Amino acid sequence: MPSVSRLLEGRFALVTGASGGIGRGIALRFAEEGAAGVVLHCGTAVEAAGEVADRVRESGARAVVLQADLTDEDACRGLVREAAEWSGGRLTALVNNAGVQPTQPLPGMTAADWRTVVDTNLTSVFACTQAAAEVMREHGVGGTVTHIASIEASAPAALHAHYSASKAAVVMHARSAALEYGPYGIRVNTVSPGLIDREGLAEAWPDGVRRWREAAPTGRLGRPEDVGDACVFLASRLASWVTGHDLVVDGGVLARPTW
Template sequence: MTLLDGQVALVTGAGGGIGRGIARRFAEEGAAVALHCRTSVGAARETVGRIRDAGGAAVVLRADLTDEDACRRLVEEAADWGGGRLTALVNNAAVQPVRELPGMTAAAWREVLDANLTGVLVCTRTAAALMRGQDGGGTVTHIASIEAGAPAPGHAHYGASKAAVVAHARAAAQEYGPWGVRVNTVSPGLIDREGLADAWPDGVRRWLGAAPAGRLGRPEDVGDACVFLASRLASWITGHDLVVDGGVGARPTW
């Protein structure tokens, strides 16, 4: 018996590396998974094919998560596909542009906060309403970042959005708890992707030197954390930020 047998999950931003890793781990643990994407349709479909080839159930759903109505429709479509049930939502979709504060416009600021927060708010609200009437309730997990507390230069808007995601989860844990809905966040550190070492050799070198675990993170590491929080093993955990950073946060800063 696997950890998520019988669950129906929606993972947003599942065309990207972390989202694909989360979706694969949910499927491996027995969940039927709806993979959301906006533009990365090919990557999402490839992941769905892998899940189906392994005997799992998966589907691709498209939506623009800056649009409130589209967010609502996405969650409802995932539940319809799941036979009227949705037991887990992972809010992973986000953007991470680099822009220094002295030249940042209000429009650029709003673009990141809207992209990273609107979907979290509306998808969570819609999913919680569906989960409220279900036996066993459900879980919502936001993908935040260690940059919520320690933003990198050029990432003020991104760090602020992720700090807001953590705060939203803590507030939602209080308000949706009586509905049987647990809400948590996972805050990853540097997660490896194809070409990262070539594109940012200095950053990768510095990370490897700072991480007690001695490696970059993998999408599956984030997926494992999300599986745990969605499983019965975490039935008394809500309003928590689970840091997945290979121990970087444990290092002194002086």
């Protein structure tokens, strides 16, 4: 259902990795909060992204699906250029959500394994942000950029060395970008989710889900819309003096003592 608050009235947003999970939750919350249009990026899952686009339209926003390989810098820039053209130059929000999270022991990891994760999770953030900021500066309207990081940026898990390092770098990129783009009216922040529920997760990883629920003061896993709500806030006027910030959305897990 559309929101009565309409925090993003008239905005045009690009959400990368929007074909499912967290990306879907972000795109839908943007539409529900009054965004005029949402560009849904996907890598290969075009059909799934199309289903999200249908739901975005049901919420009253325009939607388009654009496909791009975000490990390719030129493709990142092309994606932003297409999104800007589709929005009539009014692209005012970017959410860098696309990412991968493979598991692999560090001792046997190759440089190629490392680069696959870093290029997807970090280099794409750099390229998309730079391109979007150029659009926002050209049209003089300012805007917001939100990176989806992770609580693993500060609390890594085993077998996630490349992932954790990439997410820590994403947090620092946002802080650096906040410094340099702030004078142009562009705010850059990160959202660091904890464990977000998805279909089949409890069956595939029952022990992990149990341990998470025990560790979380709120007693539950996150939902995609929890991350979407955080992104809406950071893109809205309510966060007009918030930049360079990492907003943790983990149900309180990081608040627990580790000793």
